[in-house]
Amino acid sequence: MNKKITIAIDGFSSTGKSTIAKLIAKKYNFIYVDTGAMYRAVTLYALENNFIGSDFFNVDSLVSNLKKISLKFIFNDQLSFAEMYLNDVNVEKEIRSLKVSQFVSKIAEITAVRKKLVLEQQKMGENGGIVMDGRDIGTVVFPNADIKLFMTASADKRATRRYKELIDRGDNVSFKDILFNVQERDRIDSTRKDSPLVMAEDAIEFDNSDMGIDEQFERICILIDKKIS
Numbered sequence: 001m002n003k004k005i006t007i008a009i010d011g012f013s014s015t016g017k018s019t020i021a022k023l024i025a026k027k028y029n030f031i032y033v034d035t036g037a038m039y040r041a042v043t044l045y046a047l048e049n050n051f052i053g054s055d056f057f058n059v060d061s062l063v064s065n066l067k068k069i070s071l072k073f074i075f076n077d078q079l080s081f082a083e084m085y086l087n088d089v090n091v092e093k094e095i096r097s098l099k100v101s102q103f104v105s106k107i108a109e110i111t112a113v114r115k116k117l118v119l120e121q122q123k124m125g126e127n128g129g130i131v132m133d134g135r136d137i138g139t140v141v142f143p144n145a146d147i148k149l150f151m152t153a154s155a156d157k158r159a160t161r162r163y164k165e166l167i168d169r170g171d172n173v174s175f176k177d178i179l180f181n182v183q184e185r186d187r188i189d190s191t192r193k194d195s196p197l198v199m200a201e202d203a204i205e206f207d208n209s210d211m212g213i214d215e216q217f218e219r220i221c222i223l224i225d226k227k228i229s
């Protein structure tokens, strides 16, 4: 039987982390956890409860209500991936909106939010056999992960991917707004005080601006096969 290893995938937004993670999970029968979905669900909760808006952020109210937030991933057999549930409501579509993307980096700066989510993530991974993607997986959540990958791509390429995803699902967005959001999140995510997005020293970097998913996946499988056999 294959060893149940831990794989950490970090990197900027829309670098194809989740596509690669899903392929790995399927091939090796590992659990896949999209930690960005957890930060997005907390953001949706903060927006719905008016704790954050374009000109205000009531951090104290959000922090004192954190215990009321229940996050669950429930596997959807038809879609072949686990969808995010916020307090037992499927929020998979809402959390991918540009509105949530515009506020999520602010929410992810809050230490109490990070503490709650990191603990939940560590619990999900305590038995191994997991591939988790995010910003701090190889540095904070699983510093001893068996494999650490760090994905990058140019902001323009990433914004183009995100724009296509949102247009395909019917959202009315402009490319300019998406590019601005991608660049702004890069800036906040990499400069925040708590767990900034940095490449772990022992991570392997993949720049996929010009590399297709198939080629990357092939290279990553070679790394995994070495570890599990």
Ligand code: DC
Binding pocket: 013, 014, 035, 036, 037, 039, 040, 104, 105, 108, 133, 134, 135, 136, 137, 185, 189
């Ligand atoms: O992966 P994503 O684009 O869905 O993530 C949304 C935001 O959540 C991202 O801009 C920063 C934050 N995030 C984080 O701070 N730490 C993680 N482990 C995952 C996401």
